[in-house]
Amino acid sequence: MKHWLLLFAFSFTACVQAQDYPAPIRALAGKGIAIKATLPAPAGFKGFVGSYQGEKLPIYLLPDGKHVLVGSVFDENGNNLTEAPLQEASKLRLTEATWDKLAKSTWVAEGSATPKRIVYVFTDTECPYCHKLWLATQPLLAGGDVQVRNILVAVIAPQSLNRAAAVLDSSDPLATLRQHENSFGHSSVKPAKTVTAATAAHIAANIALMEELDIHGTPSVIYKDSTGRVRMLPGMPSDDRLKAIFGR
Structure with missing residues (x-):
């Protein structure tokens, strides 16, 4: 032939x-x-x-x-x-190896300290849809057994890297992330004046993982369904889909 x-x-x-x-x-x-x-x-x-x-x-x-x-x-x-x-x-094949890579990335946890369900979210501090997703997850996290692990990347705006660094390098990253989200659009969390090499490397590794998973925008949600299969959902999920992800 x-x-x-x-x-x-x-x-x-x-x-x-x-x-x-x-x-x-x-x-x-x-x-x-x-x-x-x-x-x-x-x-x-x-x-x-x-x-x-x-x-x-x-x-x-x-x-x-x-x-x-x-x-x-x-x-x-x-x-x-x-x-x-x-x-x-x-075709992207999400496996337990993928899940392990997500676990080893740099993230800010929110929700249950002893979760039965973990949800990873690739997020950028300057992303309005990430903010919308954060708002939508708050009532679903309240009193539940889910933990969201926010994987901070810097892909949206020039200040993304420095604001992510301000969150990660603060004494309480979760409190700082919440402070930023609660004042989104006029954030009271100012971008860090300088970014340490270690923090820049962590964020770069998060971006590299995002690219490895063929994720081209934020937010992007990765979770396990009821059968234990690793799933990915790019963009802002619908309310019903989000409730299903959180087991509500």
Whole structure:
């Protein structure tokens, strides 16, 4: 069967530090392309899923092992052999490993100290929809057995990083977060004048985790459903959905 590959061709001989992929694939990092997964490929080729500025790219290592092509594979009948495998390979699979990564991120807990249910929220101090979600969760947290873990990121505005730092570096991060939310729009929590390297690293790691999970905006909620399966819900949930997440 004949196959045709369209779009861009690159030839790479440079070697980088990553050890898991052939040199031409590793070299794509220098072009700003991150390799996310493998991709089924025709005989002789090796396929990979790349990510560039939030977009998934099909990448094929040619049989000579020295060249890669970025684009779709078509057979002699014009059938696209890349589209379906790329969609399948690009599906986000949330697992217990994902849950463990969330637990190890930097967050501010709110709600029950001995929770039966944990909800993670990627949030930015300057995000109005995050504020709306925070308001909606307050009555659901009252007297319940749920804990919300607010994972602070800085993706909305220039002051996001410094205000997140002001929250995380305060003597009582939860009280400071509540103070900010209760005065949202004219926050009485001023952005930190400087951000320590440690705090900047924590927030950067939160952002990296957000990107790893293919989350492109805040808020985004991650929780376990009644069967224990890890679920993600981007944006502001409906009232009914939010009540279900909180077991109400």
